[in-house]
Amino acid sequence: MENERLKKQIEFLKEIDKLKQVFRQTLLMDGTRHENDAEHSWHLAMMAMVLSEYASEKIDISHVIKMVIVHDIVEIDAGDTFVYDEKGYEDKAEREKKAAERLFNILPEDQANEIKGLWEEFEERKTKDAKFASALDRMQPIIHNYYTNGHSWREHGVKSYQVLERNKIISEIAPELWQFINDILEDSINKGYIER
Amino acid sequence: MENERLKKQIEFLKEIDKLKQVFRQTLLMDGTRHENDAEHSWHLAMMAMVLSEYASEKIDISHVIKMVIVHDIVEIDAGDTFVYDEKGYEDKAEREKKAAERLFNILPEDQANEIKGLWEEFEERKTKDAKFASALDRMQPIIHNYYTNGHSWREHGVKSYQVLERNKIISEIAPELWQFINDILEDSINKGYIER
Numbered sequence: 001m002e003n004e005r006l007k008k009q010i011e012f013l014k015e016i017d018k019l020k021q022v023f024r025q026t027l028l029m030d031g032t033r034h035e036n037d038a039e040h041s042w043h044l045a046m047m048a049m050v051l052s053e054y055a056s057e058k059i060d061i062s063h064v065i066k067m068v069i070v071h072d073i074v075e076i077d078a079g080d081t082f083v084y085d086e087k088g089y090e091d092k093a094e095r096e097k098k099a100a101e102r103l104f105n106i107l108p109e110d111q112a113n114e115i116k117g118l119w120e121e122f123e124e125r126k127t128k129d130a131k132f133a134s135a136l137d138r139m140q141p142i143i144h145n146y147y148t149n150g151h152s153w154r155e156h157g158v159k160s161y162q163v164l165e166r167n168k169i170i171s172e173i174a175p176e177l178w179q180f181i182n183d184i185l186e187d188s189i190n191k192g193y194i195e196r
Numbered sequence: 197m198e199n200e201r202l203k204k205q206i207e208f209l210k211e212i213d214k215l216k217q218v219f220r221q222t223l224l225m226d227g228t229r230h231e232n233d234a235e236h237s238w239h240l241a242m243m244a245m246v247l248s249e250y251a252s253e254k255i256d257i258s259h260v261i262k263m264v265i266v267h268d269i270v271e272i273d274a275g276d277t278f279v280y281d282e283k284g285y286e287d288k289a290e291r292e293k294k295a296a297e298r299l300f301n302i303l304p305e306d307q308a309n310e311i312k313g314l315w316e317e318f319e320e321r322k323t324k325d326a327k328f329a330s331a332l333d334r335m336q337p338i339i340h341n342y343y344t345n346g347h348s349w350r351e352h353g354v355k356s357y358q359v360l361e362r363n364k365i366i367s368e369i370a371p372e373l374w375q376f377i378n379d380i381l382e383d384s385i386n387k388g389y390i391e392r
């Protein structure tokens with residue numbers, strides 16, 4: 001191939017295939033296996049399309065979709081850090097920054113900057129689009145846990161108060177989704193999926 | 197939950213989790229297992245972001261991304277039809293239409309219509325965005341086959357002339373990507389991954 005630019009782009013698209021082998025703590029809804037980051041990212045894009053009306057500030061759905069599509073690519077090198085793993089969170093930012101440098105720089109410079117920009121925006125959680133994207137990313141595993149009888153909550157001894165504490169920011173970003181999360185947590189306590 | 201609209205939306209998001217269990221003919225790039233439709237759809241969204249500059253007509257990337265994100269959901273009911281399976285193609289349209297009715301209508305009516313509209317646009321391949329989305333969907337398995345030593349070509353005895361015949365529309369939609377496909381097919385013949 002003579003086109004050097006296309007060569008880099010294809011190399012990047014080949015490299016990110018590895019995201020399909022980065023497994024998360026959550027199970028698929030049918031409970032048969034752990035979910036991987038690529039299919040999780042796809043699911044978040046669908047959530048963005050379906051749940052955007054609940055954002056308390058007007059958001060740009062297309063921009064949210066782009067962010068959720070790229071947000072986990074760094075985990076190809078940095079691995080998935082479980083949201084309640086305090087130790088893992090200590091060096092998460094550093095590991096992911098290094099991963100972003102290696103992975104996104106496979107692309108031509110202009111595109112590396114564009115995609116790194118989307119990832120940084122997501123990580124900083126400052127813009128209203130990034131906040132909404134992050135709310136979906138936090139909400140998705142809660143729904144998966146609910147429908148798999150609390151699988152990863154039970155496996156890691158996560159308590160309901162921790163889920164509420166860790167995710168309370170959603171109450172500002174999308175109040176109705178926060179209400180929904182509270183409802184399914186209450187139901188999860190009643191059903192014995194999680195302790196209060 | 198009292199919010200009937202949100203209830204339908206969550207039910208839909210739960211139902212489409214099944215796309216993660218619809219497996220395709222292509223292997224992951226590392227050859228370890230078959231790819232599923234959810235991670236394939238994510239990969240196409242990344243391809244749209246990275247390769248849009250090769251579209252011969254000006255396209256709306258965000259619209260292309262939305263289309264590729266939803267385009268395979270019907271396969272939850274209809275299954276994946278291998279692109280060189282002539283028998284499977286006979287009733288593909290009918291099976292997928294029925295699937296679209298059941299799956300998208302889990303959503304509130306306005307959203308069912310919106311997402312059905314994206315799916316229909318993709319299927320009809322008439323708009324320039326749909327043509328480009330379709331070109332990516334055709335190109336992705338060719339790249340996967342190339343990097344997995346022609347796995348599904350060999351498994352099904354697919355010949356190079358069939359790949360070219362079946363996908364020649366890409367020459368108009370994205371000439372440089374078509375050139376790339378021709379290059380890797382030629383290399384695949386030389387390496388014994390596929391017969392001419």
Ligand SMILES: [Ca+2]
Pocket residue numbers: 268276277
């Ligand atoms: Ca398909």
